Amino acid sequence: MATTSPRELAALEPLDYLDVDALLDDEERAIRDTVRQFVRDNVLEHVGDWFEQGIFPRELFGELAKLGLLGMHLEGHGLPGASSVAYGITCMELEAGDAGVRSAVSVQGSLAMFPIWKFGSEEQKERWLPPMHTGEVIGCFGLTEPDAGSDPGSMRTHARRDGSDWILNGAKMWITNGTIADIAVVWARTDDGAIRGFIVEKDFPGFSAPEIHKKLSLRASVTSELVLQDVRVPDENRLPEVSTLRGPLSCLNEARFGIVFGAVGSGRACFEAALEDEKETMVFGKPIAGYQLTQEKLAEMALELNRGLLVALHLGRMKDAGTLRPEHVSLGKLGNVRGALEVARSARTILGANGVTLEYPVIRHVNNLESVLTYEGTHEVHTLVVGQALTGQNAFR
Ligand code: TGC
Ligand code: FAD
Numbered sequence: 001m002a003t004t005s006p007r008e009l010a011a012l013e014p015l016d017y018l019d020v021d022a023l024l025d026d027e028e029r030a031i032r033d034t035v036r037q038f039v040r041d042n043v044l045e046h047v048g049d050w051f052e053q054g055i056f057p058r059e060l061f062g063e064l065a066k067l068g069l070l071g072m073h074l075e076g077h078g079l080p081g082a083s084s085v086a087y088g089i090t091c092m093e094l095e096a097g098d099a100g101v102r103s104a105v106s107v108q109g110s111l112a113m114f115p116i117w118k119f120g121s122e123e124q125k126e127r128w129l130p131p132m133h134t135g136e137v138i139g140c141f142g143l144t145e146p147d148a149g150s151d152p153g154s155m156r157t158h159a160r161r162d163g164s165d166w167i168l169n170g171a172k173m174w175i176t177n178g179t180i181a182d183i184a185v186v187w188a189r190t191d192d193g194a195i196r197g198f199i200v201e202k203d204f205p206g207f208s209a210p211e212i213h214k215k216l217s218l219r220a221s222v223t224s225e226l227v228l229q230d231v232r233v234p235d236e237n238r239l240p241e242v243s244t245l246r247g248p249l250s251c252l253n254e255a256r257f258g259i260v261f262g263a264v265g266s267g268r269a270c271f272e273a274a275l276e277d278e279k280e281t282m283v284f285g286k287p288i289a290g291y292q293l294t295q296e297k298l299a300e301m302a303l304e305l306n307r308g309l310l311v312a313l314h315l316g317r318m319k320d321a322g323t324l325r326p327e328h329v330s331l332g333k334l335g336n337v338r339g340a341l342e343v344a345r346s347a348r349t350i351l352g353a354n355g356v357t358l359e360y361p362v363i364r365h366v367n368n369l370e371s372v373l374t375y376e377g378t379h380e381v382h383t384l385v386v387g388q389a390l391t392g393q394n395a396f397r
Contacts, residue, residue: 015268018306023313024089031086035093038067043097048358050220054213056100058138058180061108065135069094069105071113073254077129079117084324085316088261092312095265099368100221102262107176108132110254112139115185115197118250119242124199128183140181140209142172142200142226143248149174150381151396152187153245157228159188159196166190166238168198168206168231174375178209178224185239186226187248197239197247206231217371219364253326256376257319260332261312263372264305266365267340270347271301273362277351288350297346304339311335327389330382338379341369 021029042063050056064070068080069090075081082090087109095102113132116124131137148154157170168188178184184200184207200207206229215223239247275298278289288294315332318324344366348355355362373379384395 015271015302015305015309017302018310020306020309020313024085028083028086028089031082032089032093034067035069035090036096038063039093039097039101043094043101044361047098047101047220048361048364050100051098051364052219052358054215054219056104056180056220056222060101061104061135061138064101064105065133068133069109070135071109071117071129071133073109074113074117074129077117077125079113079129079133083316084257084319085313088258088312088316091258092261092265092268092309095262096269097265098220098364099262099266099372100218102258102265103176103218103221106255106258106262107141108139110258111141111251112177112181112183112185114254115141115239115242115247115251116199119197119239119247120199121236121240123236124239128199137182138177138180140175140177140184140224140226141248141251142175142178142184142186143252144172144174146171146173150378152248153195155187155189155195157186157188159190159198159233161191162232164235166198166233166235168200168228168233170228172226172228174212175209175224175226176375177222178226179211179222181209184209184226186228194243195245195247197242198233199237199239200226200228200231200233201237204231204233217367219367249326252376253329256329256333257315257324259372259376260315260329260336263333263336263340263369264308264312266369266372267301267305267308267343270340270344270362270365271298271305273360274298274301274347274350277354277360281352294350297350301343301346304343308336308339325389327385330377330385330389333376334379334382334386337369337373341366341373344369 072080072082073087091102116128143152145155159166159168182202186198186200190196208227209224212223278294281288311332348362348366354360388394
């Protein structure tokens with residue numbers, strides 16, 4: 001067994017205490033380094049201001065597209081077909097910048113492009129996927145409603161057939177990218193009780209996407225309402241290969257998988273800020289790093305982050321091997337988001353008062369993670385998914 005002195009250990013990349021890096025291949029390491037550099041160059045310097053002002057710069061999509069990150073894990077129609085692990089690592093590095101940036105990419109690739117890729121006609125794929133990959137067309141995903149969040153099966157948005165068209169009525173709530181999107185994938189119930197997906201183009205009469213303001217979380221992300229008042233949608237914009245709730249829920253698996261990795265990125269950014277701070281901050285005559293209470297916090301953070309990273313990587317390998325099940329993703333989302341929140345809150349305490357200002361990244365990540373805990377299935381929903389998988393008993397109802 002190799003032995004490492006405490007001095008050598010302290011010199012290692014602190015997050016990668018267990019040398020998880022050795023489990024990546026050269027291509028995965030190259031993607032990680034490229035995205036990490038992108039975040040340093042394009043996000044870190046500005047994101048505090050974006051968060052404070054409550055904006056997401058739309059032009060960032062163009063920069064993300066230049067790296068091929070939009071829909072990167074899909075293949076065909078000119079898409080890169082990257083591995084699930086590569087996609088996960090990308091989400092982790094983006095979220096180390098800000099969850100809002102990872103959200104923008106998750107929603108575009110996993111929630112707007114994925115349903116078209118999976119359930120769309122050849123014409124729809126040809127029309128939409130290439131410009132979505134290049135960032136010329138931005139998409140959003142409308143499932144949640146004001147009274148149907150955890151229970152999307154109770155949605156009220158309705159689509160009525162009218163000749164060769166459909167007439168959509170209803171409202172969607174909390175929709176990422178809604179106001180800046182060119183198309184919305186909207187899920188609606190039809191008269192036969194089916195749940196169908198429609199590509200609603202932003203200039204269709206009766207459709208609007210007002211932005212939701214006063215959010216104190218994910219502020220560097222656009223969140224919107226979608227309003228549909230007698231919106232006429234041609235049948236050619238209906239996704240032909242989906243007619244049940246299983247359709248939209250299978251899109252969520254894609255985005256939730258990205259969050260399993262992404263949360264580790266948020267936590268890591270906070271851990272790094274805390275490590276930096278504890279070396280410099282002196283209290284009662286010595287650095288706070290020298291106190292057992294601080295070291296316990298740091299050790300717990302390292303434990304949580306390394307455990308989270310290993311779980312994420314394992315799920316990624318399972319996804320690439322085709323053995324990943326939705327309940328595995330629930331376990332990963334549940335554990336890694338909770339872990340990241342604990343790390344972030346603990347890091348905030350180490351920074352003292354600096355921990356509450358946007359001069360440091362920590363409070364931004366803490367606040368963002370409150371949304372991450374709720375969206376893509378709340379902590380409670382994923383607990384019940386895992387509970388059902390373990391017991392065979394449905395405790396949702
Ligand atoms: P239930 O009866 O269990 O299932 C209905 C059908 O769907 C199947 N199914 C799934 N299929 C694929 N993947 C999954 N994860 C699936 N979960 C269920 C199921 O097998 C069944 O199929 P079939 O063929 O037998 O009909 O449905 P339920 O009504 O009891 O609800 C179950 C529940 C609560 C787990 C589900 O509805 C749920 O996941 N609720 C949470 C909703 C949610 O996560 N919404 C997220 C909205 S999008 C978002 O938040 C984007 S955030 C922005 C960003 O990512 O950055
Ligand atoms: P509710 O479902 O009303 O839940 C309220 C509370 O009840 C929660 O604690 C919940 O866990 C708990 N609960 C629910 N069911 C049970 C149960 N059976 N047992 C015990 N407790 C239960 N949606 C989209 O469709 N597209 C998007 O792009 C999108 N982006 C979002 C961006 C942000 C910033 C946020 C905050 C949300 C976004 N959402 C999006 C919505 C998100 O998916 C929902 O908020 C989430 O699914 C929870 O729904 P809800 O807020 O209506 O809470």
